Amino acid sequence: MSVDTPEGVGNRIRRLLPSSATDIGVVLVLPGLVLFSLFMLFPIAFLVYLSITDVSRAGDVIGIFQGEASIVWFANYLELFADGEFWNSIGVTWLYVGVSLGLKLVLTLVIAILLTHDRVAGKRYMRALVIVPMGFPPIFVITIWRAIFSPAAFGPFNRLVSAYNDVVIGLAELVDTIAFFVALRAPELLLVDVPVNWTGGRWAAFFGYVVTETWLAYPFMVIIVVSALQDVPMELHDAAKVDGAGYLNRLRHVTIPAIKGPLVFASILTAATSFQNFLIPWVFNKGGPGRSNELLLVYGYREARVFNEYAMSSAIMVVAIGFIGLFMWLAVKKTNLADGV
């Protein structure tokens, strides 16, 4: 960006001068910008204002126009930063974002690579099917996943785990009968205690969140990565083959670098979305057990709705928006998204 160089300044001045080419750009961008500001920036500004007042109830928020709130400046923020739950929440949220992103990336890559692979018949139809999760309302899907992760023994996931246990035991027995002289103790380690308490255990619940989040977000990433994969120049693969690279090496040295831009782009967007996830923890077990898995927005929501601390919750949201803003800003800086993918 040429901003502070003399040319930059010159350019800026020139661009400010009335000239049809410049004007029309502004005119075209302006409506969208105004609409966006009206409906998004303005509420954010309002939120920031709320966060420095002492409003506690819904009624007060609405009454704020009648000047019923007093300004307490940073009291809410100070209180927030002093709250251990808040820091726990921040930690869990980042962990959640990180782990689910990792899982999403792996899953997305596997799906996308499979569904663009030459050897897969009917891949176009499969690609259409695989993004079906995008069509359901999140609240519904999350409830379904909550049921899948039911801690009851007959919960679908618990059934899966039981089935897995059966397979392990079966295999162990098989090995045992074939090689009877081997004292086989390994299965104990491989077995899982059923039923798993998916909502009662902190990490079990966390696992449930991550799986659900991944399921919700992968279609978006798959669409983008599939599109990117279709654009990888065949010639690069040919060059790598001739250079002696096998499938995995080509994946690592040709495919992945070629789709890196879109992949990073999709990652950043879903990471930012999952940072703000509310419904998953809320529907699963309200960020439980206890408050151990409260993602940031659940924390904020609790403050607002349950404890009637609207100002506090606004402060939390401001912090959340700050985090996302910072995250996006860094991401954009690092990856040059502003110039395209």
Added chain:
Amino acid sequence: MSTILDAIADLRAGRRSPVDVAKSVLTTGVAVGLLLLLLFPVYWIVTVALSRGTTLSSPGSLFGDPAAYTLDSFRWVLENESFRRGLLNSLIVVTVTVTVTLAFSIPGAYALSRREFFGRRKLLYGYILFTQVGAGLSIAVLIALYALFSGIGLTNNLLVLGLFYAAGAIPFNTWLLKTFMDNIPVSYEEAAIVDGASQWQVMREVILPLAKPGIAAVLVFAWTAGWNEFIVAQTLIHDPDLYPLSVELYGLIDDRRGTSWPQFAAFALLFALPVAIIYFLAQKQVESGLSFGGMEG
């Protein structure tokens, strides 16, 4: 399909070795397996919608008793007055969202892609920064939002709701479309200008048709944004006659009295249908719209 037939023909003619064909069958098998695994919840939802009773999970067979499958729940949804009303309302909202998003983001994207103007880069940054803020914003500040909107009398209005979604969708979609337009060679546009086309004609005759894949992607994203959202809808709409489908759907979840899951599942499936249709229709366009690759000159 033709891939398979070709493979068989090739195998017969000895042009492909059995090993080669086996490899294809195996990879396809892996893909299908993965797909089945991923779509398990969807399959489950379908069986729930077909089941009798009211519960989602059941200690018996996971998928209920196929012999007892019934379409009652779907019938219930379709005959349900609020479904039909909600559908209409949702269509209104989504039409507004999609139209406004397209109407605002196409020119915006064009300007960002093709024109140099003061603050262009800052705006691009801003847009990307804010692409993801909208969603989370709505949850904790519902009251604030409501206070704002009711203060200026904009509650209970489907147009305003649609506009709100559009506002949230504009940054991301503008940026997406801008990225797409960056890859449309300028020479088409110049050819049209030299041919005597005005700015507007260039837009209509050249840019719009060429940006179709990008526009299709935006359409799908804007559509899902307007269609699936319910929290803001519920906050800004108090008149049950104006509830969009998502709010009606959410209303079926009754914490106190229990939810009738087959009905809920049937409702959700019907709810998801339009999105699925739109996507199937636009799939090819969307996939190339998101490819971020070059367009042939």
Added chain:
Amino acid sequence: MARVTVDELRKEYDTGSVVAVNDLSLEIEDGEFVTVVGPSGCGKTTTLRMLAGLEEPTGGRIEIGGEDVTDVHAKNRDVAMVFQNYALYPHKTVFENMEFGLRMSTDLSEAEREARVAETAEMMDIEELLEDKPDELSGGQKQRVALGRAIVREPDLFLFDEPLSNLDAKLRTTMRAEIQRLQNELGITAVYVTHDQHEAMTMGDRIVILDGGELQQQGRPTDVYERPVNGFVGGFIGSPSMNFVDVDVEPDGDRLHLTGRDGEFAYDLSGAYVDRHADDLESSRYTLGVRPENVTVADGAANAIATTVDVVEPVGSDNFLHLGLSDEFIARVDSDVRLEPGDRVTIAFDESDVHLFDAETGRNVLTRERDAPTVTS
């Protein structure tokens, strides 16, 4: 059709740090076909784009058909441009591609437009393609459509930006003939940018050579070929390139004695040659230029120079001998002259084929007097 005047046209980029076109003045007669050549980045495209109105000049004036169009928007200039990549609208059929310009810039009725397109399509032999989309066409067909799209509008001025460079050699020959035929039939006024020697030499009534944004020379192709105003033009026009040898000049009676600064080379210029520019030969350092086809292998001739054959390149029709006289000194000889690398040969060339360029300014000491006529020709 129209006369085009370009007056001190200038284009700067990046706030003046890049001068793409440097005060270029040109007169293009009605019906004249001008080819523009020059190395990559010399400002050819920029000039064309300013003529089309796609780029705003930093300075200078453009007149088309007597009207000052410098500030006229591209869409209001009656100009057609054929782009290097054709820039056919991929979503429109061939018919729609051709009709688009008519629809935009004329108020012909639909029927009239159809008739015009049909007529042009016939002329270009693309009637059968009218319903196809560009991506169903081969390279040559695309090129034809791009030409047709320009022609159908019957504009004042045609601009071509390396229109054939994406075609293979055979197709290029065909299309070149096509364009020449159209030029003859329609008498179009055209500016044609190319980097193909053959096109530049054969297509234009006039050739314009640019370098670094500046006009180097303009004139009839053969004139430019035979009398390049400077070393750049001499080296740029012609393939293989003109051979250059750095020489020191020493008067020797009424003759001039040239000695190669890297040895081996010696040549005498006659009094007649000297007379034509005697007062110009002040400095003693010059570069001698002679074209490969003018170098002959001839033992007994006057002014013969003995040298070694480094490489023999038989190209079928001729043999190219790379000689040891300077870095890249080539003689084009008949293909039946069979020599081997390492052979000693004696070469000669006629005094009339010798060009002398000032080692500092590069200027051709002979053609200086002729600057005036070539510029206004």
Added chain:
Amino acid sequence: MARVTVDELRKEYDTGSVVAVNDLSLEIEDGEFVTVVGPSGCGKTTTLRMLAGLEEPTGGRIEIGGEDVTDVHAKNRDVAMVFQNYALYPHKTVFENMEFGLRMSTDLSEAEREARVAETAEMMDIEELLEDKPDELSGGQKQRVALGRAIVREPDLFLFDEPLSNLDAKLRTTMRAEIQRLQNELGITAVYVTHDQHEAMTMGDRIVILDGGELQQQGRPTDVYERPVNGFVGGFIGSPSMNFVDVDVEPDGDRLHLTGRDGEFAYDLSGAYVDRHADDLESSRYTLGVRPENVTVADGAANAIATTVDVVEPVGSDNFLHLGLSDEFIARVDSDVRLEPGDRVTIAFDESDVHLFDAETGRNVLTRERDAPTVTS
């Protein structure tokens, strides 16, 4: 380096409906540089890709260095390929691009790899670019890196698929010289696909001409130029193209009298010429071929033919005269032969420069006996 044997190589696409390569057999000696030419779609790229292992042959065998590699995967063949669009890994630096092949296909240590890359980079004069990414390079630099990437691996066989076609004329000349220098220095075995006449003629020890997937002729470039086995090869090699005239042959004593089927043309072949192939001239319909550079404007010569000048194309070094003898009959004459369109001229060409092709099979009646030596040469 290695000897390459291609035996009845065949490639079909779309379940046999397209035969891209039709039972091609070739022997490439160790250290030989073979250029492959042919019109677009004739199967050049397909052949190369089969050699590289990127395409599975439908039939036939490929041996490299005595080993049958037909079913060996590309990554296990010791072959390097230079692609038309360079195909440099865009996210890797020049160094990494060059090192990649070594890393994949050899078990050299890092230090050894670095040394090899450094050495090659020096040879290619790209040491300074090692840290740059491909998109920071100019076309010529990219081309150099692509070459370096291939060379550094010291493979058995080099494959080039029109490596210079994306460069401009001047750069192409430089890079051509570069490749020739490498070829001389390293003595590489290479198959070089091109559509550039000049490259085809000058770069290869041998030239292979394909058409429609089938081998037409192979041999030393000058041999092929002078003795094309059929009309296709005659017309394809050489620029401007060989001139063709459809003639009827009538014996006239011991001579043969040729008459153009479209009038104007008449030529007598001597008994000596006739003797060389008398028994072949059964059919009476032939096509006569003569190269433009062999046609002279000469009034008094024997066998002179009077005709009209249609177009004069001065290309600087020569003038191309388009004559009325057949559709496209060109004479390349000296640039000081100044004729105007419409002038009557008398032309002549030597009997030894005349090719006679069977009108039906296209076969050159003269070179038939020489088929054997050219095929195995």
Added chain:
Amino acid sequence: TSMFSGDGSAELWHEFTDSEEETFDGHLETFNEDADRELDASGVSNMDEQLETALPANDGPMSFTWAHDWIGVQHENENLYDGSDSFDVDLEGTYTEAAADAVQWEGNVYGLPYAAETVSLMYNRDMVDEPPETVSEMVDIMEREGEYGIGYPGDPYHYSAYLQGFGGVLYDEDADELGVDDDAVVEGLELIRDAIYEYSPNDLEEDTNLSVFQDGQAPFAVTGPWNLGDLRDAGIDVGVAPLPAPDGGEPTPFTGIQMWYLTSRLEEADDAVRDAVLDWAEWYTTTEDVATTNAQEHATIPVLQSVVGNDDLGDDVGAFSQTVDMGMPMPASEKMDAVWDPVESALDVVLGSGGDPREELENAAEQIRDSWK
């Protein structure tokens, strides 16, 4: 109301289930026939959230129906209308004592009551001959019958009967005392853990719990009258009984009084509308036919004195009535709002992840006290 916008003009809001709505529509029709001004009603989902935003903005209904426990909050938020001067009914003389108390808050009458409700024990008659009277009896049966023993949704509302089964009170409204960490409540939670959760499908989710009963895999379930219809439709021969008593205690479930609330919008409403709404509340809560139909069709417990004890209401109502009698009205104070969530978290931790009951309840109590500050 145009096509795109509305003003939320329906005067009455409810969140009835389909079958309840059907009965309700009948009542409304009857009322509207004789009324001077017809009233309009809407089923609203997530009514609490809707009201919370609508009423302060002078939007939303004139009246809505819900259990009495919102009174405190709505009063705090100034969303209610005091009807004490407007009603002609004598509260104490017309409704049961609990019902009459429930609609009053700080001396204001914020609506009129029409039914009581609570959760009670349901048993599968095919598996259980005689409903158990004590928890030990129930445990015996659970040990014997079914894959699972009981479907018992795991939230403070459903569990309140046993949390408060040994004399503890989660929140004593009158004394303004928090009892969450009382020994008695801890004892109750231990009982729930050992004698109830142990036999449940180990998922607190209501859906899972109901499913085991509905599938005939558990002899017992604890739920409210609203699920009776569905359970019977699923083919279970459901019997309703009072909640069994723990050793040395008595189940004390929270009970709710269904009422028509008067909202603050009435203050500025037209006289005609206001009168119609007030009339409606009176008519609905004092018409015997309404009370009996609701009881017969939806097993709600009448609070209209003239109907209470009526024999025609059916066995189910009888059993529910007995449970209601054991119970205590939910606290309506807004302070109660802060109690639910921490207690639910505590249940979650204790039952779900084996936390210590005392410790977790003390934690919860601390949180609640914090948020009251």
